[in-house]
Amino acid sequence: MMKLGFCGSVDIAADVKAWGYDYIELALSPLAQMSEEEFAAVRQKLQASGLPCLACNIFLPRSVPVVGPAVDREACIRYAETAVARAAAIGAKVIVFGSSGSRNVPAGFPYSRALAQLRDFAGIAAGIAARHEITIVMEPLNATESNIMNRVSEALVMMLAVDHPNFKVLADTYHMDIEHESLNALQMAGPDLRHIHVSTFLGRKIPLASDKVQLAALMQMLKAIGYQGNVSIEAGFREDQAAEAKEALAVLRELL
Template sequence: MKIGCCCNMIATQKDGIGFEHAKNLIELGYDYIELPLAQLMALEDDDFLKIKESLKLFGIKCKTCNNFFPANIKLTGPAVNESVVKDYVVRAVGRASQLGVDTIVFGSSGAKNVPAGFDHKKAWTQLVNLLNYVDTVVRPLGIVIAIEPLNKSESNIINTVKEGCDLAKEVDSPNIGLLVDYYHLMVENDDMYSMIPFSDKIFHVHLANPEGRCFPSPTDTANYKEFFSLLNKIGYNRRVSVEAYSNNIGQDATVALNYLREIIA
């Protein structure tokens, strides 16, 4: 497995991207970085080009992006503007492709949360229709979408592994699959073994300590070993991104990387 880090969770700059940590993370030994697509989309063309050129200059791989949609682009409810959504999808996927990204994470709670009083079945259909369109955009570029179930404190739709897989299966595309996030899995009290029937649909993994959403370490009470053992059992051998907060990124990122490599080995 390749181990990466989501930069937006440790961002210190106003843009919220966290690219200021990218070079250091690679020097520490991380295999790649994961950048937030919605925040990348907020950049002017020149600023985006600087990040693109810096990735090449420093030999940094950005193979995954999280935060597909910003909260102001609504994906469910009566206020959905399909032309705005489709235009955003084309432009966002285009920017991701320029960076060499092959996996985009679809969590985006602010964008997809169902408005109060709106029929959840209709909202589900809206997400199916959205992903059917997204599929037509990403498939020619060789990019896959990983649906991320989020715990109920963040999202009111797609909260479990099964629900994420049900959505992916309804879209029925080889380019639409699932992200399993250990943090959300534990906070939601979802059964990690529920991923076994959907092993062929798991495209990506996120990881953080369920207590405080911080970087994993050997002193945590979380059962990371059981989680990775299960990933091995189902044949998962793709990427795992640490998506966590930190007050001491150099120390926390180093401890986490060494610990995870030990578990994987």
């Protein structure tokens, strides 16, 4: 059954559990750059919360470029090995590959070469992820945030080029709205759609009962394609964190 999660830091894991969510989605880049002692403290805090971390976002930091003239392939591999191992250590099954700072194409750099570099790294990362039974999902980011991989349809093309069972696709309703990409893109993705991020279009806030029509359309499409992944809220609060988080969860559960 589809699980509902919330994106945030380990510091709010206990709150996310109290709000009723099934899991938390943590940022991987900070975890990958921690000392062993710091990472152990995160694991301890997560365990104490009683909430699993089923997914991680922000795969790569800006300091580890995978596109452009400054790419250090061996450094990228070393980073991916560490990051994926740490994601596995906290129980994550999905790693979200957004990371605009790492994948953006530098000015003047050939776009075709950037695509080739991105494909190369994605294949390497997927191979590493496979050893840990983790799936990497390509996150399309809107054109104000990234100049490559802006639409679900483009992520699908990249997925086909990588051709690895542990490299699939994510859809984020916020980025889809900005790119004017319809929910039909999810139908095109079909079984290759493995993770979802949701928020409001205006302000990227937590979706509430007033956003039920849009959420209903999304959930109806996910049911139609037999979606087997999970849904994470990736959004900011308005005023009352607990009340908003609980309301969003109630609306989503009603639509399951």
